[in-house]
Amino acid sequence: MIRIGYPSGYWGDDQAAPSRMLESAADLDYLAMDYLAEITMAILKRQQERDETLGYARDFPALVEKLLEDLVDQDVTLLANAGGVNPESCKDAVMEVAANADADVSVAAVAGDEILERIPGLREQGIEFDNMDSGRSFETVADDLVAANAYLGSFPIAEALDEGADIVVTGRCIDAALAMGPMIHEFGWDPDQYDNLASGLVAGHLLECGAQVTGGVFLDDWEDVDFMEMGYPIVEMDADGEFVVTKPDGTGGLVNEATVKEQLVYEIKDPNAYHTPDVTADFTTPQLNQVGENRVRVTGCEGTAPPESLKVSALYRDGYKAQLLLTYSWPDALNKAERADDVIRGRLDRADVALSEIRTEYVGYNGCHDGISPRPEDPNEIVLRIAVKADGKEAIDSFGKTAIPIAIAGPPNVTPLVSGRPDPEPVLSFWPCTIPRDAVEPTLTVESTGVN
């Protein structure tokens, strides 16, 4: 049995969670951490364009510095997709931290996921990269592409561990791979042991959003969850693919069948066929059983062969957006906000501001559930939210200049929710597409500090 902790669900998650987990959880074998959202890849790509040694999560080496002593003492292997678009440089930075601390560790970088520069050549070979959701042709975004990475699977990570890595940094891989790599390495699961791989995937899926499986965003009985000292999840995986989801003793949060069920359904489409590079898992097969306090056993996962293509995470420049937020108070808060919206839209029309999209919401009424939530009878305050999108920055500037005077020359009892004119924010939109598996070659480099 191996124990894998997952103290980070996204870049920006609780910085103290990894060390708290090392302190509070006995006998951990692996710590896995997710850093990469789709949008992160584009931000990191821009950083790398300015400085070729950047393009990874820059706070990761500092985190390694903080954790290193405990990792070495407790013999815990660390895995993170903190490599972003530049896993090699991330590895170098981690090596430097380890060498400075006189720690004898091996660091691995898994890469090969980046395909941005290769796309023109691949298209000449007949790979389309058309939008897999909308069917739109790649031609329409070809010139605006800013990042493109194939989602790698778990086997390159397992290989890094086979080579003796103590710390593994990767670029874009499926989030669950950071947990599955150690299982494949430890138990020697073969690429065609689909039921075991499906178990690993389900475990990884439950772990990959950190505290979301241990009571975070839990909708059933959320009042009973201690969010203060949130316990992050641990999976205890057996060689045969049966596992327990739990959290360190003495921490907050909650693990029961209901918290695990909620995370099992999180961000899935057809549960009968959850496609990944390693296996197609059937999420209608796992059986859940509470086997102790904050312990849920998962058994019976089944899987079949993975698809022949890999998903690609691509982003393209898609203009700018901005939002105006004005609070209106009682009496007649909602009527005032609606009147202000009318006037602002009228002025925008008159000034012929070139917006491609405009949306109005009344926070306190329909900001979240537009068309579903009932109109409140007499709310004390309503926030008018007008969000706009345009191809150019100039139109966004005009929107601000045209809309803002409403604060004085409009309905009364108004105070801005945020100060100043709305800032144009560049929009990088997601372009989901696929690439044939054999067009992507994962790479692995392992290096040791050789101290001692």
Next chain:
Amino acid sequence: MLELREIAHARSGDKGNIANIGVIAKEPEYYPIIEEHVTAARVKDHFGDLCEGEVERYPMQNIHAFNFVLHEALGGGGVGSLYLDNQGKTYSGAILRMELDVSIDTDD
């Protein structure tokens, strides 16, 4: 009449412009009620203009749940969406407001 929230809990999220909502029966005996009353057509109707595309429903009997996949439901999705909730994180709350023409005895 009963509100779906009395017999189910849920979690929602996004995949681009697609929102998914997993609706989980609080007790196994509530699963058939959800099966009968919370159809894909009913969910499509409930979300109105918020969901411009089709709604698919997938049973997950192993956990007494149904997964609803709402196409074109997030104003374009991702950072390009102008929705306050561009990732559908609050849609699990929205579905639980649904009223079902059923009467049952719940414990609480």
